[in-house]
Amino acid sequence: MSETISVWPSRLRALSPLVGAVAFVxxxxxxxxxxxxxxxxxxxxGAVLGALWDxxxxxxxxHDFLVTVQRTLxxxxxxxxxxxxxxxxxxxxKQLYGFVExxxxxxxSTPASALFPLFLVLFGVGEKTKVAVAAFGAGLTILFNVAYGVMNARKTRQAAARVMGASRLRIMVDVTLLESLPQTFIGMRAGISFALIIxxxxxxxxxxxxxxxxRVLNAQMVFEMPTMYAAILAAGILGYGLNLVFLLIERRFVHWGGK
Structure with missing residues (x-):
């Protein structure tokens, strides 16, 4: 009986994200x-969900959904x-990072939309511009988090590996990079979301x-509001799904984060 009771809190926690969604609807x-x-x-x-279904x-x-997924990935x-x-x-x-910090x-900190004219000049109007500006914005977010994770790897574990005779390369690969993975995954989750937005x-x-x-812009221009909201909902579901995938990967392979 006690085991059954103890299971319920975990089940309720698993369903807690649905509470906000139901309240919003x-x-x-x-x-x-x-x-x-x-x-x-x-x-x-109901009208928006119907437009999404249709x-x-x-x-x-x-097609629009898959094209956005392709560009984002x-x-x-x-x-x-x-x-x-x-x-x-x-x-x-740290000295090298200080030069480019x-x-x-x-x-x-510069809004990616402000860089659109620059990328249009460099790449012209087409697929290259969309991908390049999204990669640039996402890359800066990932770069910052990776560098921060490497710089803040635990010194005690590095020192312990050094005392045990590990080479600098071995310490970098087996200690520093593993220590930086939690922060790297934070950057990756932020980067994929940022890429989708751009x-x-x-x-x-x-x-x-x-x-x-x-599709959002075209629907708004002709006042097809259910279609517009459906496209916005599809974009939100895509963003949430991508973030959830990286979160599950992080929990699976970087389970030592914070320990």
């Missing part, structure tokens, strides 16, 4: 029922391939004919 439905907002501007949850079952939104892969090695190098030398913080904004304003961002 209930508040949305309540606002629509009382017509607190013009029904043309705020359709009911978009995916009919295939109209599937490509830009994230480019950012990861460049930012992780650079972050390891910079984190290994201002540039990293400056561009990391891709969707770029799809709105940089000559796109497809993608969730373009």
């Amino acid at each position: 209930a508040l949305w439905w309540w606002a629509c029922a009382l017509k607190l907002v013009d029904p043309v501007l705020l359709p009911t949850p 978009g995916f079952v009919g295939g109209a939104m599937v 490509l830009s994230f892969a480019i950012a990861l391939a460049i930012a992780v090695p650079c972050g390891i190098v910079l984190g290994s030398s 201002f540039l990293i913080d400056f561009f990391r 891709v969707i904004v770029a799809e709105m304003f940089i000559g796109s004919v497809d993608g969730l961002g373009q």
Whole structure:
């Protein structure tokens, strides 16, 4: 009996994210029922879910969804391939990091949308610009977190490995990099979310004919509000799903984080 009772708290914790979602939908439905907002501007949850269902079952939104996923993953892969090695190098030398710290913080603090004209000049109107600007923004986030994780690896474990006769390369690979993985995964989760945000904004304003961002903009221009909200909901589900995937990977392979 006691074992059954002890299981319930864990089950309730697992279901706790649904409470916020249900409360949000209930508040949305309540606002629509009382017509607190013009029904043309705020359709009911049922209408939005219906538009989302029709978009995916009919295939109209599937293509845009997959295109956004492709652009996001490509830009994230480019950012990861460049930012992780650079972050390891910079984190290994505080003096070297000090030389470029201002540039990293400056561009990391600059809104990515403000860099659109620069990337348009460099890459022109097309796929390269969307991917490049998203990779740039995500890469800076990953770079900062990787460097920070390497710099703040526990000195006691490094010293213990050094006393045991491990080489500098062995200490870097078996101690420092493993110690930096929790912070690296934080950067990766933030980076994939940042890449998705930039891709969707770029799809709105940089000559796109497809993608969730373009679908949101087109639906808004012709006042197809259920479709617009459905595309926004699809983008939110995509972002949540990508973040959840990295969170599960982190819990599986970086279970020692914080220990």
